[in-house]
Amino acid sequence: MSSTRPYDVEEQPWSTGLCVCFDDIKSCCLTCWCPCVTFGRISEIVDKGATSCVSNGAIFALIYYLNTWACLYSFSYRTRLRRELRLKQDPCHDCLVHCFCMRCALCQEYRELKNRGFNMEKGWEGNANKHREVAMAPKVEGDMKR
Structure with a gap:
């Protein structure tokens, strides 16, 4: 008898392919010229x-411009993102994707978060505040009477 647990959810495909930059030229250009920002x-x-x-982007830039092995730092975030969102490891291992196609990988991750409703320019706090505002009860003015 097999038991299914809630966390045994099948992995889903990414919302966009690895080399699909035509849908989001702005983020692809950003990643091409400033991968540390992405x-x-x-x-x-x-x-x-x-x-x-800023701190993670600076660490990435320092590693990238000093020895070009930033992929060893950045792939771990792809793995964490993929696991959190239950995405398939596609087209190959996360480390290989980042080592051979780092800019494409960053663009795909950026698009995935945007497609899931994140405003990437606002960061975590800007997105968390947006979600909190929706969930808050409306403020009641004055006294409540029967």
């Missing part, structure tokens, strides 16, 4: 605000 924004969302876009 990575910083992604990492802040994945870390749920525990780290800042």
Whole structure:
């Protein structure tokens, strides 16, 4: 007899392909010229605000411009994002995707978060506040009477 647990959900495909930049030229250009900004924004969302876009982006830039092995730092965020969102490891292992197609991988991760409703320019706090405002009860003015 097999038991199914709530966390045994089948992994889903990414909402966009790895090399699909035609749908979002703005983020693709950002990633092409400033991958540290794209990575910083992604990492802040994945870390749920525990780290800042600026600090993670600066670490990424430092590694990238000093020894070009930033993929070893950035792939771990792809893995965390993929596990959190229950996405398939596609087209190959996360480390290989980042080492050979880092900019495409960052663009895909950025698009995935945007497609799931995140405003990437606002960061974690801006998105969390948006969701809190929706869930809050309306303020009641004056006294309540029967």
